[in-house]
Amino acid sequence: MKLELIALASAAALLAMPAQAAPQAATRDAKLWAAAEAARPEQLKLLEQIVDVDSGTGDVEGGRKVAAILRARLEALGFSVESVKAEADGLPENTVATLNGTGRGRILLIGHIDTVFGPGAVAQRPFRMDAAKAYGPGVSDEKGGVVEGLYALQILRDLGFKDFKQIVFLIETSEERGSTGTQGLIARLVADADVELNLEPGDTPDVLTVWRKGATTFHIEVKGRAAHAGIAPQEGRNAAVELIHQIQADDVFPKSGDGLTANLTLLEAGTRSNIIPEKASAQINVRVRDKADYDKVQAVLEKNAAITVVPDTKVSINRGGEKSFPPLPTNPGTDALADRAEAIYASLGMKITRGGNGGASESALAVEGGIPALDGLGPAAGGFHSDSEYLLLGTVTPRLYLLTKLIQELGHAPPPRLK
Template sequence: MRPLSAMRRAAHEDAATMVDRLGELVSCESPPGSIPHLRACADLVAGWGEAVLGRPARRVVRDGLPHLLWSARDQRVLLLGHFDTVWPAGTIRQWPFAVTGETATGPGVYDMKAGIVQMFTALGLVADTSRVGVLLTCDEESGSATSRTLIERQALRSGAVLVCEASSPTGGLKVARKGGSVYRLTVRGKAAHAGVEPQRGVNATVEIAHQILAVQALASPSEETSVTPTVLAGGTTTNTVPEAATLAVDVRAWTRDELERVDLGIRRMATRLPEAVLSVGGGINRYPLTPDVALPLLTMAQAAAKDIGLPPPPGAHAPGASDGNFTGALGVPTLDGLGAVGGGAHARGEYVDVRAMPDRAALLAALIEQVLATPT
């Protein structure tokens, strides 16, 4: 085992390489669902992983999407992340990777490509990675539909899951995340001529408007539960009573009970217009990540930080969800936010503090060593 006092120094010696790799990874676009782009990004990342782990990645391809898995026989630690971003192909031409002073910007730099660079740097600092597994998926930003079972299977084989998603803007590690649900409400009405005989139609747009108000009423400000209508579509031509309309709904809550309350409320909603028909698709996607599975690992991370001369990172609560929600919901010890320090996820202003990257890599390495040294 490398002396912990030397880990931070070794990470800082790799600082320039980390920034170069970050530029290479950000420039290798990985938009959601674009299989050619995701394959190219997987190729790049797989090479980095093999170099530090000494074993090749297994490509788990589902619906054409290439997830990367380095499993370990006695898997004490699972490092979890994703290499897809929310940005469409071609964004890099309009908004290229750049480093200005101490800040790096570019599509996906914060969520979560800097976390991947830090992850592999950290693994290079760990003396023995034979009990460390790594899983990098490529559909997290679109809901993890093809990777969820893979994530859960690997988590259940592991003593702890360390999620290399971005930290809070102040460097806090995420000990709680809201859970989330996604719904698609579809209304079927009846078409008619909007000017000649609108009374013969059943207006799906009017019905979906009633449903928007009903959905919003399920929110609970006191519980910080949000129920947000998002994408709306309906109608065909301006002179036709719409016979169909759809509405997407995003739900976020801190507790399982709140997600289930909203779920029941949405499924019980009734139509207001005679002859309109409402159907509900979707449901609960991720249950919350709760502090009980994270706080023991936070304590270990704070001790690891002291060992390498860093201030102990605080715990943070994050409204957004991650794949760590899946592992925490299984009761597997899970700590999130071990990736980059920065901000602006999913916005053109997303950024990373490149000064913090070596220290975050060293912190992750020291935490891995602590978990490996803890008796099971």
């Protein structure tokens, strides 16, 4: 009986407590949505304009041509625009556009205009659209996101939004080679920012990127001895045969999946059909969720390099050539930004999900530098790094609304730095 009285008293006390207000659901900003819808025709027109310029990594002329188009637009929005010399040879300049406001948040937007496609790609398959998708070299990776970023800034200007301390828009030119010409610049910009928003495409059907693998490349070099393949092949030491042995010995790592992967991507040997190859080389592209896995892979490669099957050949292992990207780990800062994004999308009556992939990006550098970052904010897309690359047109306006609203919220109330 005593226990029953205690239970009844406890229940009465709970009923007497004031009810806590439920979290207020986000509501759609009708004015902002109308602006995003109105921007669509011109947004797609600008996308077509810059997609139809070849700008593969290392195409200095093409990169400068795209940058000039975007620079003029940014200057018209009141941004101070600077061309910053790349940190590696053979690359066009990076573009840094800065606008000061009257609020608190310091927001860093990052996008890249280099693609994986060489000269002549546009002539073979220029920009085109069907009812559901847009196509063309770099249409989603990442020119669609860069154009989205520019139109978000235009909408904010048109709405008179100044409730931010600073917005910096970095448009870089070497992301597809590991940001070899930009990593130092990114570190400096991250140090002066509260949050980074990355304009890489979202995965299909409508996914935010909350984790990414880091990336690096290991180079296997084999030195043998040349000889006439017909008269005295026994005097040669075939570097190609030894390289094949090394690749087979290294074939112990997963080729796909959400964890560590290591894949052969480039192979070279020999100079002529009648000469025993004196040199041979291969590149192994390694993707990791944990930076410590880089050292584990290197240890295996170096152990195998010490064991050769072709006498008098020498095998060396080098890591780099391209700078390494760290992983973007799951972390509370990114999760909190994803919560915001989900609420904004919900206000549109839409659902956005979270995921990750093996593609590296600058958001990993931002998180490593101590600020929260959210990736995959460009339009959702697929077919990356292939002739079938596409952008989902149905996500263009919702993603523009999302990015613009995030900038408004983060300008007003920036997130804390990561611990």
